[in-house]
Amino acid sequence: MTVTIRTLNELLQPSHLPAHPLATQEYFVNMGPQHPISHGSLRLVLRLDGETVKEVIPVPGFVHRGVEKMCESLTPRQIVPYTDRLDYLSAFMNNWAITRVVETAAGIESNERIETIRTLMSELQRIQSHALWWGVTGMDLGAFTAFLYGFREREVISEIFEETVGARLTMNYIQPGGVMYDIHPNFVKRVKDVMAYMKPIIDEYDTLLSGNVILQERCRNIGILSPEKAIALGCTGPVLRASGVPYDLRKMENYGVYNKVDFNVVVGAVGDCWDRYYVRMQEMRESIRIVEQLIDSIPEGPTMTLRYNLPIEMPEGTYYSQVETARGVFGAFLVAEGKSEKPYPLHFRSPNYNNLWSVTALAPGWRVADIIAILSSLDLVIPDIDR
Amino acid sequence: MGLITETLPAVIEKFPGGSLIVTSMDYAINCSRANSLWPLTFGTKCCAIEMLMATGAAHQDLSRFGAEVARASVRQADLMVIAGAIVKKMAPRMRMLYEQMAEPRYVIATGACAVSGGPFMYNSYSIVRGADEVIPVDVYVPGCPPRPEAFFWGLLALQKMIKEGESVRRPGIRRKPVMAALPNGMTAADVRAEIQRELEQDNVIDVEKEAESKPWAAKVKEWIRKSSSIS
Amino acid sequence: MDSEELLDIVERIESGATKREKSDRPAVHVPVDRLLSAMRRLRNYQWLSFDMLVTHTAIDWPDDNRFELVYLLYSTVHGHLLERPQ
Amino acid sequence: MSFMDFTDLRYEKRTLGGKILPVVVCPRFNPRSQPMRVFDAVKGLLQGMRLTLGYLLSPSKIVTQQYPENRATLKFPERYRAILKFKYDENGLHKCTGCKNCEVACPNASIKVITRDSVITEDHELDRYIWRLDSCMFCNACVQACPFDAIEMGHAFENAVYDRRLLIYGLNPIAGPAASALENEEDPEVRRRMSDPRTILGGPIPLNGAGLPNLKPVAAAPFVDPLPIAVTDPLPPEDGEGEEVS
Numbered sequence: 001m002t003v004t005i006r007t008l009n010e011l012l013q014p015s016h017l018p019a020h021p022l023a024t025q026e027y028f029v030n031m032g033p034q035h036p037i038s039h040g041s042l043r044l045v046l047r048l049d050g051e052t053v054k055e056v057i058p059v060p061g062f063v064h065r066g067v068e069k070m071c072e073s074l075t076p077r078q079i080v081p082y083t084d085r086l087d088y089l090s091a092f093m094n095n096w097a098i099t100r101v102v103e104t105a106a107g108i109e110s111n112e113r114i115e116t117i118r119t120l121m122s123e124l125q126r127i128q129s130h131a132l133w134w135g136v137t138g139m140d141l142g143a144f145t146a147f148l149y150g151f152r153e154r155e156v157i158s159e160i161f162e163e164t165v166g167a168r169l170t171m172n173y174i175q176p177g178g179v180m181y182d183i184h185p186n187f188v189k190r191v192k193d194v195m196a197y198m199k200p201i202i203d204e205y206d207t208l209l210s211g212n213v214i215l216q217e218r219c220r221n222i223g224i225l226s227p228e229k230a231i232a233l234g235c236t237g238p239v240l241r242a243s244g245v246p247y248d249l250r251k252m253e254n255y256g257v258y259n260k261v262d263f264n265v266v267v268g269a270v271g272d273c274w275d276r277y278y279v280r281m282q283e284m285r286e287s288i289r290i291v292e293q294l295i296d297s298i299p300e301g302p303t304m305t306l307r308y309n310l311p312i313e314m315p316e317g318t319y320y321s322q323v324e325t326a327r328g329v330f331g332a333f334l335v336a337e338g339k340s341e342k343p344y345p346l347h348f349r350s351p352n353y354n355n356l357w358s359v360t361a362l363a364p365g366w367r368v369a370d371i372i373a374i375l376s377s378l379d380l381v382i383p384d385i386d387r
Numbered sequence: 388m389g390l391i392t393e394t395l396p397a398v399i400e401k402f403p404g405g406s407l408i409v410t411s412m413d414y415a416i417n418c419s420r421a422n423s424l425w426p427l428t429f430g431t432k433c434c435a436i437e438m439l440m441a442t443g444a445a446h447q448d449l450s451r452f453g454a455e456v457a458r459a460s461v462r463q464a465d466l467m468v469i470a471g472a473i474v475k476k477m478a479p480r481m482r483m484l485y486e487q488m489a490e491p492r493y494v495i496a497t498g499a500c501a502v503s504g505g506p507f508m509y510n511s512y513s514i515v516r517g518a519d520e521v522i523p524v525d526v527y528v529p530g531c532p533p534r535p536e537a538f539f540w541g542l543l544a545l546q547k548m549i550k551e552g553e554s555v556r557r558p559g560i561r562r563k564p565v566m567a568a569l570p571n572g573m574t575a576a577d578v579r580a581e582i583q584r585e586l587e588q589d590n591v592i593d594v595e596k597e598a599e600s601k602p603w604a605a606k607v608k609e610w611i612r613k614s615s616s617i618s
Numbered sequence: 619m620d621s622e623e624l625l626d627i628v629e630r631i632e633s634g635a636t637k638r639e640k641s642d643r644p645a646v647h648v649p650v651d652r653l654l655s656a657m658r659r660l661r662n663y664q665w666l667s668f669d670m671l672v673t674h675t676a677i678d679w680p681d682d683n684r685f686e687l688v689y690l691l692y693s694t695v696h697g698h699l700l701e702r703p704q
Numbered sequence: 705m706s707f708m709d710f711t712d713l714r715y716e717k718r719t720l721g722g723k724i725l726p727v728v729v730c731p732r733f734n735p736r737s738q739p740m741r742v743f744d745a746v747k748g749l750l751q752g753m754r755l756t757l758g759y760l761l762s763p764s765k766i767v768t769q770q771y772p773e774n775r776a777t778l779k780f781p782e783r784y785r786a787i788l789k790f791k792y793d794e795n796g797l798h799k800c801t802g803c804k805n806c807e808v809a810c811p812n813a814s815i816k817v818i819t820r821d822s823v824i825t826e827d828h829e830l831d832r833y834i835w836r837l838d839s840c841m842f843c844n845a846c847v848q849a850c851p852f853d854a855i856e857m858g859h860a861f862e863n864a865v866y867d868r869r870l871l872i873y874g875l876n877p878i879a880g881p882a883a884s885a886l887e888n889e890e891d892p893e894v895r896r897r898m899s900d901p902r903t904i905l906g907g908p909i910p911l912n913g914a915g916l917p918n919l920k921p922v923a924a925a926p927f928v929d930p931l932p933i934a935v936t937d938p939l940p941p942e943d944g945e946g947e948e949v950s
Contacts, residue, residue, distance in 0.1 A: 033477065033480055034429060034459075034461075034480065034484060035459070036428050036459040039430075039435070040430065040431055040432065040435065040471075041431045041477055041480075061476055062431070062474065062476050062477045062480070063431050063432055063471070063472060063474060063477070064474055064476065064513055065472055065474055065507045065511050065513055065514050066507075066510075066511045066512050066513050066514075067507075067511075069510075069511075069512065070507065070510040070511055073510050074510075074811055077809070077845065078809070078811035078845065080843075081506070081811055081841055081843035081845070082506065082811070084433075084843075085432065085433060085506060088432070088433035088436065089436070104642055105642075132436070132440075135444075136440070145752075145756055147440075147443075147444060148444055148445045150444075151440065151441060151443075151444030151445065151446065152444065152445050152446065152767055154441070154444075155441070155444075155446040155767070159781075162780070162781045162783075162784055163781040163783065164783070165783065166781065166783035166784050166785045166844070166857065167784075167785055167842065168437065168532075168534065169433050169436060169437060169532055170433060170531060170532065170841070170842070170843075172843040172844060172845075180844060180848065181783060184781075184783070203710075204755060206710045207751050207752060207755050208751075208752045208755050208756070209752065210710060211710075211747075211748040211751055211752070212748050212749065212752055213744070213745035213748050213749060216748075231669050231670050231694055232669065232670075234670055234671050234672065234673075242730075245694060245720065246718050246720050246725045246727045247694060247720060247721070248725070251723065251725050252720075252721055252723065262726075263726075264715065264726045264727060264728040265718075265725050265726065265727050265728070266727075266728050266730065267718070267727050267728070267729055267730070268729070268730050269729055269730065269732050270732065274730075274732070275730055275732075278730040278731065279730055282713070282728060282730055286728075308809075308848045308849055309805060309809075309849055309851065315640075316640055317640035317641055317642065318640065318641045318642070318645070318677075318688070319641075319642045320642065320643055320690060322672075329672065331672065331673060331690075333673065333675055333688065333690070335677055344677070345675070345676075345677050345678075347673065347675035347688075349672060349673035349690070382431075382432075383431075383432050383433070383471075383472075445767050445768055446767050446768060446769060447768070447769065447771065448768045451768075451770070451771075499838060499839050499840060499841055502838045502839075502868060502871065503836075503838040503839045503868065503871075504839065505812070505838075505839050505840075505841060506811065506812050506839070506841040507812070508812050508813075508839045509812050509813055510812075517838075517868065519868065524868075525866065526864055526865070526866060527838070527864065527865050527866070527867075527868050527871065528863070528864045529837045529838050529840070529863050529864075529865075529871050530786065530842070530861065530863070531840065531841040531842045533861065533863075534786070534861055535771075536771050536778070536861060536862075537786075537861040537862060537863065537864065539771050539772060540772075540861075540862040540863075540864050541864035543772060544864045544865075544866065548866065579865070579870065582865065582866075583862070587775075693721065694720055694721055
């Protein structure tokens with residue numbers, strides 16, 4: 001068994017010398033690490049032939065903080081706030097992933113109320129994340145107005161979070177044994193108001209941007225990802241679903257109270273940028289449906305089943321749990337030694353990492369300007385890639 | 388809403404030929420700089436969402452401070468908002484970006500990661516513990532992430548610093564309102580209170596009260612009332 | 619197909635495979651020289667068809683002086699999640 | 705189908721991983737012939753413009769908040785986490801006993817609780833509570849871990865400074881025991897001796913107070929005495945006092 005490992009320097013050699021004096025020469029262009037499209041610090045090396053992209057070499061690691069290594073010296077409760085800082089637009093879901101694996105390992109029971117609140121918060125954040133993504137995509141593709149509209153809705157949902165959780169971005173809300181606070185007395189009313197407000201807003205988004213000819217032309221049939229390729233690359237979330245594979249952990253794995261609600265998995269027909277765009281638009285509608293089904297019937301019960309200062313004992317073994325974040329499957333792989341509270345190694349399976357590498361399969365053959373649309377439709381969050 | 392309520396300084400520096408214009412020029416230039424900061428879109432992590440995106444959007448409107456022209460190119464920017472963690476791989480790049488910026492250039496470090504390494508201060512092998520280990524930082528805005536309002540407060544502090552800051556004739560010598568080492572007999576609480584007092588005095592004006600003193604105030608009020616009642 | 623059944627099949631197709639204890643998912647040990655063929659079979663056999671590599675990671679056991687590579691495989695056809703440390 | 709129809713969603717059932725899933729397929733529309741395409745393009749653009757123009761002419765709600773001008777009226781939700789502070793009762797006494805639960809719970813060691821042995825009762829009690837705002841990640845773990853309900857997260861968010869060293873806070877203006885211990889003591893003189901005021905170290909303390917040569921308390925220090933007892937001046941250090949447990 002041999003594995004070829006090529007360093008970046010070897011990758012950056014021109015593949016051939018031009019045979020004909022008039023033949024075009026390949027050249028490399030750096031995108032990033034400081035580039036407005038990267039939404040963070042991501043370096044992409046493009047091998048170009050004229051305007052056509054031959055190869056994309058992602059060079060991640062500009063925000064690598066060593067979170068997984070740090071977690072080996074932290075207790076489960078202390079790990080939870082660090083997961084906020086991976087994919088910060090899906091903070092609740094990341095909290096939930098590590099909480100699930102700890103709860104599985106330690107055998108902590110949770111109740112209906114806790115699970116309902118967790119589900120509600122996750123779905124609200126999915127709407128928020130997609131709204132933000134929609135605005136930023138609009139900005140990347142040249143429509144600044146979309147940015148203003150997307151962030152307007154983000155603020156509205158942020159206010160709900162602020163009231164119940166006390167933070168706008170880094171939540172640390174879903175914790176082993178329950179949730180940090182009970183929901184605020186205003187929560188139910190406020191969520192209902194916001195959901196009633198959001199429903200026409202998404203149609204408004206369609207009017208504003210989806211029907212725009214520029215967006216259509218820049219997205220339609222650009223960057224087609226076949227379902228086989230998407231599965232082979234390990235893409236998850238809207239990127240995989242846009243390729244037509246209805247893989248949604250909310251249906252596949254039994255967690256939260258997703259089995260009690262009625263919602264559809266949104267899939268695309270072709271797998272191009274337009275499908276990846278519209279899958280998220282439709283997912284916002286489905287998330288609103290989920291929230292509306294759950295908000296009226298939050299069961300009674302305690303919101304924390306575990307005393308805070310007690311250590312969480314995890315017996316020896318390996319544990320893996322995953323949840324569906326706004327960008328795909330976020331998993332936590334934990335090995336407990338049984339000696340202390342701290343995990344021995346902890347590995348995060350981040351959706352953005354796999355989605356990033358799909359750009360190597362997507363980009364070749366397209367123009368440089370299409371890379372913008374492709375990257376934008378992948379909805380990458382860089383700290384989640386680098387961890 | 389210029390937020391400049393100071394009167395022009397009437398200090399005449401005496402030397403042959405007179406110097407009233409030059410001193411006023413300093414002031415005018417510094418005011419212009421303070422009120423037209425062009426930030427660089429340099430966000431590495433979560434703070435970028437709050438500091439550079441949310442502030443630029445409608446709810447918190449960065450353009451009220453004249454700083455909405457976010458530039459992707461360092462050559463056109465004069466304010467670097469370090470929003471997020473700086474790791475060892477990124478640090479040389481950040482230094483390079485900073486050096487490419489034209490003088491005068493200002494740096495705000497927002498969020499715990501940029502101020503001190505923050506959540507990753509201990510146990511992490513790759514973080515730079517504070518952006519000021521790489522480049523000089525003018526204003527620190529703590530929080531994880533700070534709210535957009537907290538960032539505005541930091542921006543106002545920076546504007547304050549620029550306004551009474553360096554002279555055009557002697558560039559590079561920047562006077563921070565708070566000295567690095569505290570003078571004798573002064574506590575840090577005094578310093579904080581002073582910053583607070585100064586900023587409030589300069590930058591907080593009651594819009595409605597100001598507007599009422601203007602002759603066109605009634606008309607505008609009427610118009611706002613009409614237009615909001617339509618919807 | 620439940621996890622026990624799955625384990626039996628994997629043990630049958632790979633001679634050196636053993637069950638892995640203390641795991642919350644079905645897991646098998648495969649010796650390192652059999653890794654590639656095992657992965658091929660896991661992907662290509664129709665009743666297994668583990669076509670998605672969900673994640674892979676490594677655990678080091680300094681006491682035993684060895685590394686353990688962990689591959690998490692998922693089958694989009696059957697919906698199994700298999701953990702394969704080796 | 706027409707160009708701008710987003711309601712044409714196909715509802716299907718698909719199987720994946722042995723499960724039958726309800727699926728909705730996104731709408732796709734192929735561009736029409738060239739003259740109609742121009743018409744569609746203009747229509748799409750105009751629809752978007754009509755929407756924005758509508759918001760311009762009749763804003764249903766003005767979303768922009770005027771931050772520095774509305775400071776007086778700015779209200780945050782009660783749970784908002786922006787700064788760590790002690791809870792004081794009506795007598796201005798804190799409840800912290802120096803149990804160090806918060807220090808243990810803090811993920812990145814932003815809290816340092818220094819305890820000492822009491823002068824009077826020889827109990828373990830709080831000497832200094834140091835909190836690093838510059839590295840705090842506001843995860844609320846300290847507040848959750850506190851068994852005595854002594855600390856809380858406050859709303860003061862305007863913490864921008866020009867010097868990073870000003871971001872290290874000493875939370876307790878008075879050292880000494882918690883309110884419960886102090887209440888048991890009747891003699892005001894003993895109570896005064898039990899609690900040294902930490903005037904110079906209250907509020908932000910650069911580098912934990914170190915590195916500041918010749919730091920003297922000033923007469924006009926903005927220290928509001930939380931104790932209802934008259935405090936004349938800080939006690940001189942006595943032998944056996946001030947043993948710092950790190």
